[in-house]
Amino acid sequence: MxxxxxxxxxxxxxxxxxxxxxxxVLKQIDLPHDYYWRELYLPQLTTGPDFASFTPAGDALIYSMGGSLWQQRIDGDTATELTHASRAYDNQPDVARNGRSVVFTRYDGNAIELWRLDLTTGREQALTSGGAVNVEPRLSPDGRQIAWVSTQGTGHFNLFIADIDAAGLHHARPLLGERKTTLDRYYYSAVDHAINPSWSPDGKTIFYVSNPEIAWGTGDLWSVPVDDPAKRSKVLSEETSWNARPELNPDGKRLLYTSYHGRQWQQFWLTTPTGAAPLPLTFGDFDRRNARWSSDGKRIVYVDNQAGNTALRVLTALGGATATVTPVHRQYKTxxxxxxxxxxxxxxxxxxxxxxxxxxxxxxxxxxxxxxxxxxxxxxxxxxxxxxxxxxxxxxxxxxxxxxxxxxxxxxxxxxxxxxxxxxxxxxxxxxxxxLVPQPLPAAFGQWISADLHIHMNYGGHYRNTPANLARQARAEDLDIAYDLVVNKEERIPDIASFRTAADPASLPHSLVLHGQEFHTSFWGHLGLLNLGDHFITPDFSAYRHTAMASPYPHNGVIADLAHAQGGLVGYVHPFDTLPDPAHDAVLSNELPADVINGKVDYIEVIGFSDHKATTQVWYRLLNLGFHLPTGSGTDAMANYASLRGPVGLNRVFLDTAGKRDAAAAMAALKAGHGFASNGPMLGLLLDEAKPGDTIAAGKHRYRVALRSPVAVQHLELVHNGKVVKTFALGGDRHTFDSEGDIDLDGGWLLLRAWNDGGDPQVLDIYPYATTNPVWLGDHVRAPSARNDAAWFADWLTRTIDAASARDDYNTAEEKRLTLDYLHQAREAYRALASEPTSIESTRGTR
CATH class of the missing domain: 2.60.40.2190 (Immunoglobulin-like)
Structure with missing residues (x-):
């Protein structure tokens, strides 16, 4: 139903x-890091055009827009809707050379299948079935064969080919087969992919992109004879990002493709079928993508995001004159x-x-x-x-x-x-x-501003974002601070030109845009660097295997020192998708415990682009050891994506700034732990008059709690030293709750949390979750489990030392020594804590 x-x-x-x-979405794809390939490769629902194909005469286009296929003359302003399927979205049209039909993709929420539309009769015909992901259909010049990319049978992106006639597809088969790389890839599968197919004018060769023995990027440009796939050959070495889409000109002399090589944005480049030194064809600080030649080779149709949203352009190859194809009038099918x-x-x-x-x-x-x-x-x-x-x-x-x-x-x-x-x-x-009806927390619990500490304004998505638009996105989400963390995506750093140490002048009165940095190393864990007062830290990454920056040095502790030297705050971002297991994890290289005990970490994203409950378990162990480590929160929103886990502000921290709305007050409240983190529920906690981040004596106290939530909440609990000490019975619609009472507490910490077992359609995250920062009970008091927690972190660091020692790509022996000394020192500090009685145990002994 x-x-x-x-x-x-x-x-x-x-x-x-x-x-x-x-x-x-499209769970049948068996590849890592779906937030990359889903946006950067798969067709998306956009209000503007996404893919286009010339009709044979070259005077009109068939293109995808808003989930339908449309036809429009290049010199006209009226678009006619050709397809409109219920519960489905159409994309990636390819017009047959005879002009009688167009093949395209259709996404129905479960799979992407290939379809064909008869342009004369309007008849639609399914070409594939079976629930795989089938994309990038390309008809051969004679219309007798079709090439496309499918996950059929493997879950990986493989190049397929089939014969096609009026009845449909015949003899569908993988053209190349699969192979595994010998490299240790991080962002890409160990299995090579083959994507972006296009035909040579004579129909004998397919050009495509693949990544055999490529560690970073989606790979090189390749060609393969259709009748002899074993004779595939590399055309050009190029670090592409999912949509190079090589297209040979009809004269067979110039190979057009998309690249960001040496730049921050994707533009068109030209090489030859034999891989001559490439030269750029277009320029600009925006993306041009999905290019197709006209049949006479004189024009190129493409999609760009120069104005922010996607737009359809036709470029005259010689001379550069560009026409925008705009559907001023739309003729709908229904x-x-x-x-x-x-x-x-x-x-x-x-x-x-x-x-x-x-x-x-x-x-x-x-x-x-x-x-x-x-x-x-x-x-x-x-x-x-x-x-x-x-x-x-x-x-x-x-x-x-x-x-x-x-x-x-x-x-x-x-x-x-x-x-x-x-x-x-x-x-x-x-x-x-x-x-809109407000449902704020009672004023007694704080004067709040909300901040998303982890946003990427641009990250290779369909759209082109700006600080002004990011401010508008934040305003729509009732978000007071949007922190853009400038970061690399492969070879480029799209937002480097926006980095500044002060608030962005494009900020709105109630939506402040700030720019920080994310330091990328998937070996040690990613860092958020906020409030940098002088400069962007380079290099922006380390431990990138098989590159000139392969060395694990600088480790995160070094980067934290550099950030603190210019007044910055350092946080661990999107920490854990699963709870680390020092006894059984194949590799455990995350540096968090070492950096916390060495005083390098100012906050942790308990709620972020990771599993909130797994991260919470690590956080509680650190709190049990007396580390005043507050929670921040960040969505890791790629704010120019068409497909992402939630908008800016999905995961945010509410900071009690006593009514101040400036960056300095927000950063002070963050570091002091004055607030709570959430992806929906809003929480208030008072212990006597103490708020989260405050310290009071252990003993009997009066608590007061409040819940205000846009979604129904299943669990609301007080947690003391990692253990639930009070569960509140929620009734009614579970959106609003207030309670107070008395509670007797030993030392350590107490916080309030709200959570659900599973997802909720109104929270665009894996499940609703919120937590206050702790109220501290006594000075420098460790929880009863502290010795076990310290031993657990010591075991963790033993595994981290093993992983760091096994790396053979330090630049110098000194880099390796400094790294291992740092880790050894941290492990010994945890071992020392594991041998000491907890503060609570000592206190109990003197009562």
Whole structure:
């Protein structure tokens, strides 16, 4: 049975009694780091165009936009919708040379299959089935064969080929087969892939991208004779990023492809079929992608993000004249009407917000100029596809199919979600007004500002973001501080030009944009560097195997010292997807315990792009040892992605700044632990008059707790020294709760947490979770389990020392000695703690 979003939202009242089964989008793909290939490679739902193909005469285009295929003359302003499937989105059209049909991809929430559209009759025909991911269909020049990329049978991206006729596909088969690399890859599978196929004009050769013995990037440009696949050959060595898409000119002399080589953005380059030294064809600080030649080789159609959203351009190859193909008028296959949405707050003031609109056809809709974003996972028993949403600066106008339309509006965590089903009739359409209702925490618990400490403004996504737009995204999410962490993606650092030590001048009065840095080393763990007062730290990464920066030195402790020297704060970001196991993990190289005991770490993202419960278990052990390590929170949102786990501000820390709204006050509150982290529930904790981050004496205290949540909460608990000491019985809709009482506590720490067993469709994360920072009970008091916790970290560091010792790519013996000395010293410090009685035990002995 089809389940629409309205049903999912209706079931939220039952969230406390059932566990949602959230799963990844296109879970059948067996590759690491899905947040890269899903965005950088797979077709996405965008309001602007994504892929285009010339018709044979070269005077018109067939392109994908908004989940449908459209046809438009290059010199015209009217687009005609060719396909419109319920519960599905179409993309990646390839027009047959005879102009009679077009092949394309169709995503239905479960798989991506190949389809064909007869342009004369309008008949649609499925070409593949079976639930694999099939993308990049390309017809041979004579129309008798088709090449594409499929995960069929393996879960990996492999190059397939088949014969094609009026009946469909015949003799479908992998063209190359699979091979494993001898290298230890991190971001890419050990199995090579073959992607981005295109045909030579004579139909004898396929050009593609593959990565045999390539550690970083999606690989080199290759060619393969269709009739003799064993004679494949490398055309050009090039560090590509999923969408190089080599295209041979119809004259067979020039090979066009997309590259960011030596730059921060992707532009067009030209080489030859034999791999002559490449030269750039286009320039600019934005991305040009998905290029196709016209049949006469005189023009190139492509998609760029120069204006932020995707746009369709046609470039004259000789001379560079560029025309923009804009669908001013749209002729839909089914009746549509205009929906105008206005959003106001409790004062009647227009307020930007996040909006999801779902038509009766189970398809998502947005204004023509809005950035459409899609979730990275969903519960298939509640939804037919992932949630898609956009940010609306009201009023927002969009075309939707006539009929029932479901609308969901959310503005941060301190407002209740607004939902409504409206009936849109043919004709002038309908105007809808959403009034947001606040549900703040009581003022006694603090004066809050919210901050997402881990955002990447640009990271190779479909869109091109700017500080001004990032501020608008934050404002729509009711986020006070958006911290852009400038970082590399492979060879480039897209946001390096935006880095500055002061607040960005594009900030809005209630949405401050700051720029920090993420230090990348997947060996030691990633660091967030905030409040850098002087300069960006280079190199921005270390321990990148098989490169000139392969050495594990500088380790994270060295980088922390460099950041602190310029007034920065250092945090461990998206720490753990699973709980580290010193006894059984194959490799354990994360440096967190060493850096904490050496005073290098100012915060940890307990709630971030990782598993919050796994990270919490590590955090509790550190707190048990008396380390005043506060939680921060960061979404790790790639804010220019079309497909991501949640928007900016999904994971945020609420900081009690006593009413101040500047960066200095926020950083002081973060370091002091004055606040809580959350992806939805808002928490208040008072112990007598003490707030999180404060220290009071052990003994009997009066507690007061508060919960305000946009989603139903299953568990609300007080945790003392890692153990639950009070479970609150939540009733009603589980969104609001207040309680107070007395509690007798030994030393150590106490915090309040809220969490759910499984996912919730209204929280675009793996599951709802929130935690306050601890209130400390006595000075320098360690918990009863401290000796065991210290021994656990000592064992952890033994494994880290083993991993660091095994590396053979230090630049010098001195680098290795410094690294191992640092780790040994930290391990001995933990061993010393493991041999000491806990402070609570000592106190008990004198009572």
């Amino acid at each position: 089809r389940r629409r979003l309205v049903l999912a939202l209706a079931l939220l009242a039952c969230a406390g009694s059932t566990q949602a089964a959230r799963e990844s 009746p549509h009407a205009r929906l105008v949405l206005d959003i106001v707050d409790e004062h009647g003031e227009r307020t930007p917000a996040r909006v999801a609109v779902l038509g009766h056809d189970d398809r998502a809709y947005a204004p023509d100029d809005a950035w459409m974003h899609g979730e990275d996972g969903f519960d298939r028993t509640l939804q037919s596809s992932e949630t898609h949403y956009f940010h609306c600066a009201p009023p927002c106008a969009l075309d939707v199919p006539v009929g029932a339309v479901n609308i969901w509006v959310q503005h941060g965590f301190a407002y209740a979600p607004w939902r409504k089903t409206v009936n849109v009739a043919a004709g002038p359409g309908v105007a809808v007004r959403a009034t």
